[in-house]
Amino acid sequence: MFFDFTEEQRMIKRMIREFADEVVAPGADERDKTKRFPVEIFKQMADLNLLGLPFPEEYGGAGADYISFATVVEELSRACASTGITYSAHISLGGAPLNLFGTQAQKEKYLTQICSGESMGSFGLTEPNAGSDAGGTRTTAIKEGQEWVINGSKCFITNASYAKFLALTAVTDKEQGSKGITAFIVPTDAPGFTVIDNYEKLGLHSSNTTELVLDQVRVPEDHILGKQGEGFKQFLITLDGGRIGIGAMAVGIAQAAYDKALQYAKERQTFGNSISKYQAIQFKLADMAMQIELARNMVYKAAWLKDNGRKFTKEAAMAKLYASEIAMSATHQAIQIHGGYGYMKEYQVERFFRDARLLEIGEGTSEILRMVIAREIGC
Template identity: 75%
Template structure:
């Protein structure tokens, strides 16, 4: 057992740290204010060659491991969580289902353009009446000859405005419960397919969060993803990997909030001395540093297990749960350390605070993570 990054992982960390500092951070506050999608950043990420980082080279990917993916998400999120979640969803929700369950032909047609950055990846699972209860899917798909006809709606879908195709779930046999849910690859340009981008969000303002409306959308029979009736299981497996991405996001946001707090505490003078000389502030910073280190180790372990082809459901849930909750605490304390200035947009930690909350909700709430862990330990 050793805890050093490989040479490749260390190079990716340095590359992404430099890129994030130079290309992502400068416009983060303005994008948060205007809610502008970071299209220029993703054009540059495409040129950097990381849009398909963990996918096979034969489909245009980078052939890297999941730890490298987590490092990339962490470094982006450290300066801009909107960029971090956009990238994480592109890989772990947009590309992963096609990589895991697609045929060779589907991967060539739909995974390759994601890896080469032609368009963003997206994934449609959540519905107005099927959130934590993903088995409550109501979107339906009926087979007519050699085509599926899909009708229904999805909500809170990341990246869909910038996706040409996406995977989603629909019920193909209502008599079979969750075993009657299947997955499909659907073109967002198909007649009857509408993407609505009008959510007003607490945070992550420059990420794209949409509603999908499908009205008798025709999908070729060969666009069934994986096996009929296995869509629910496939998407839950996809979420296991996605939770590593959310955990990495949480580590990145917390790291960014901690670094800004440490710097401020050293520079800010009150009662004739720096804030960092007061034990009350030292303890806050010590707790932040400790929690971030523990969370990062958990995220890397879950990623390592995934790369080894071993079971990682429990560890991914633990990493996502712990990292998201310590991230929220770290951002809360970052605002507190900054005092009144922490409440002002100029000092950025209020953006980190607003962005962090989603991580306790998306890709399985904290309550759902505890349910997953409880099942995995035999309850």
């Protein structure tokens, strides 16, 4: 087994770490406070050719691998989790379905805009009554002549306010259950399409989370993504890749919390010693370091399997599940190590704690992921 990065992966890691420290981190607290979307950061990332990182060069991508993608998500999330989730969703949910299932013409028209940053990537799956049960989709698409008429709503959709189009699911044949769900590419400026950005969230304040309302939205027949009736299957495949992104995001948040806690423990003096000299604190930090290392290895393994064309559903579910839970644990312990200061915004660990909480819910709750893993091991 070989655990080292390639030279290209090392170059990407060095570049994104420097970018995260110098460009992303300085304004993270202010963006969290004002809920300002990091538009300028993504313009700079477009200039660095990061917005199409794992996609083919013929569509404006960088042709890199998923390990590199995971590295970028981790480093961005270490600096600012809102930026991390925006990027992860842009690639793994917005661009990936187009790359995996789109026609040549669709890729040339839409994937190129994802890679250039002309449009942020977004993905419309979740509905008010169809979250974990994505097969319960109620948005409908009815064929009228050469067009499909879409009606329904989506909730908790990332990046849609900054997307010129997105892929979303709709029922085209209710008699077929999940096999009657089809994916469509829908322009967000289409008549009858409304994007509502008014959620009040616990964390990830500078990421864009929206509701979508579709009222008699018409799209041509060539806006079907992939084949009719295969939308549900396509989006399950998409979520496998997305879970690698969320796992990487969790590792980045956990690393940020650990770094702050270790630094504080070395500086904080009690009873004549730094608190890092006390075994109670040492054990907390040791557990954090161990868990982060394990989670990172799990994320990279899932990414490696994907890069090599191997089945990775189980590994992606495991990586996302474990990493999201250790992110919550690490941020919890970071606050505890900081004591009263950890409860104050000035010390940042409370932001890490708030931001980490979504990761046990989004792209498969911890409960659903355990069901996925149980299925994959033959239960």
